[in-house]
Amino acid sequence: MLTIKDLKATINEKSILKGLDLDIKPGEVHAIMGPNGSGKSTLANILSGKNGYEIEGEIYFDGTNLNDLKIEERAQKGIFLAFQYPLEIPGVNTNNFLKTSLNSVRKARGEKELDTLTFLKLIKEKAKELNIDEKFLSRQLNVGFSGGEKKKNEILQMKLLEPKLSILDETDSGLDIDALRIVADGVNSYKNKENAFLIITHYQRLLDYIKPDYIHVLSGGKIIKTGNADLGKQLEKTGYENLS
C-alpha cells in the first residue's frame, strides 16, 4: 500500500530525513517511535503533502507516485493524517466542515454526495461511537475544544472519510486515560484487512491498546531498528540511547 524508498527531506537547508525506507501492507499496523527531533512528524507532514520540504527518494501509495498528487487528492485517494496539533478554525462550523470534507472525498471517489439529512444522521452515529457530544458538531471547528476533544474530533474525521492509510501523529499526547481508551477503541473498530495504520508516538501506552505488527525506531532521520510489539516494551525500559 505504501512504499517509501531512501526518503531524504530537507527544510530550510536543514536535513531531517536521511534515507528512510518503509513498506506498509494492507491490514498492518506500524508504529514509529523515536526521540524528539528524529523526524517523526516530518514524515507525517510529507505524506500529507505539506509544502516547504525538499524531498528526494520515492514514495508510492497504491502504485501512484505521491509527488504527483495534490494535498486534497492524497486525502481523496485514502491517506488520512490525524494532526498532532489539530487547528482551531474560527467561524467554520464543524458540521459544515465535515460535510464539505466528506462530500469532496465522495465526489472524487465517484460516489454520490450526501444531502444534509443523511449526513447528519451518519455523523450523529459516528460521534456517538466516540462519545462525542453532539453540541461540539454545531460549534466552530476545534475552537475552545480541550486537547482530548480535538483528538477525538480527528478520529471522528478518520472514521467518516474511511481512509486506506491512517497516520496518527502523536494522537495519544494530551489524552487522559479514558479518552485514550475511546480513541484506541475507535481505531480498533475501524481496523480491518483492507486498511493500514502508521502510528507515531513517544510512548508505549497507546500501543498497549492498539497492538502494532511492527515497531520502527526512527533516530537521526533513519529507521535504525525494526521489531515486533515487544520492542516497544523494551524501549520503555531502556530508552533510545542504548539502542544500535
Next chain:
Amino acid sequence: MKQSYDFNIKQIKNLSLEEQNSRQKNLDLFYKSGFPTKQVEDWKFMDLNLILNKNFESISNEVNFESSKELKTIKNFEHNYIYLNNGKIISTSFVYEETNKILIKDFDQKETINPDPSNTLTLLNNALSLGGFSLEVTKNYKLKKPLVIYNYFSKNLKNKILNNKNSIKLNEGSELMLIDYNSGQEQSNFIKNTIDTVSLDENAVLKNILIQESKSNGHFYKYIKSSLKSGSNYESYILSSGLKLNKIEIEINLNKDNSRCSIYSALNLLEDQHQEIKTRINHNSPNCKSYQKIKNVLNDKSRGVYQGKIFVEKIAQKTDAYQLSKALILNDDSEFDAKPELEIYADDVKCSHGSTSGSIDSDAVHYLMTRGIPKKEAVKLLINGFLNEILENITISEVKFFLEKTLERQINEH
C-alpha cells in the same frame, strides 16, 4: 466639470415657488464645489469626482418612474413589503400586520434635512430629491414579520442620478426588522444618492439589514442619520457586496440614557469594486452602548475602507463603546484602509478599538485540504467563516438562513 452635469429643477412637477427657490439654492451651493474630491477629509479615500468623470459621460436627473418589472418576492420567509422603483413607492403589502398600526406614504419633500455644508451630496439631494417613503409604526406595536423594501431600478438609467429621501419613525415600544433589498443586475452606470432619517422613541427596536442581491454597476451613496431615545436599540447589518461603488455613512445619535446601537458589516469585494463604511456614533447621554464589527474580504483590485468615529460628550459617563475592523487581503493589488477615531470628553468610559488586516491562514487552508477539500473550496470555507460571524445575533432562523445563503452566494461569485 460642471458642464457635464445636466441637473434640472424645472422638470420636477408641482413645486411651489418657495420649494423651487429652496431647491435652486441647494443646487447653487452644490455647484460651488461639485462632487467631493480627495481634498475633503471625509472623502480622502475616494475621489468621487474623479471616479464619476471616468465612468460617466454626463449626469442627468431626468428619471422616469414607471415600473417595468414584475416584483419577485423572497420565498424563504414570510414578510411584509414595500416595492420601490427608482426609489418611488409602487405598491405595499402588510398582510401579516394590523394595518392601522403602520403609516406608510410618499416622502413629503417639504421636510428638508439640514445639510452638512461640507457634504455636497446632501445639497444635491435637497435640490433634486424625488420619491422616497416615510414609515411610522405606532406606539407599542411590534411587527410580526420582517418588512422588506424591494429596491428595483429601471433598465435605462445610464448616466442618471437618483436622489431619494426616506424616513423611518418607530414610536415608543415598537419593533421592526427592516430589510433593505437591492435586486441588482443593473448593467448601466447610474448613481443613487439616498438620505434616510431614523428616529427611535423610548424602548423602540429597529433591526436594519442591507442586502445586495447581485452584481450591479450602481454607484451608491447612502447617508443614514438616526436619533435614539432612552432604552431604544438600533442594529444595522450591511451585506452590500456586489455594488461597483458604495459608500454608506451612518450617524447615530445616542441622545438618551441606555440607548444602544450596533453596526455589523460583512463584505466580499471583487474586481475593481470600492466600498466604504463611515460611521459616527455620538454618545450624547450617559449609560449608552455602541458596538461595531466591520469585516472585509478583498479580492482582485478591490478596495475597502472603514472610517469609524466614536464621539463621547462630557456628560456621557459610563459609555461603553467598541469598534473592531478586520480585513482579509487576498490579492496584492487590493487595498483596505481603516481610520478609527475616538474623541472622548467624559472621564468614566470604556472605549476600545482595534483593526487588523492580513492574508488567509495558510495552515488552515492546508488542514482543510488534508481533508480532501480542494484549495479553492477551502479558501471559500474560510472566507465564509470569517464573514458569517456577524450574523450570530440574528434570531429569526429563516432570516438567518437566508442571510447565510446571501453571503455564500456573494462569496461564490468569485
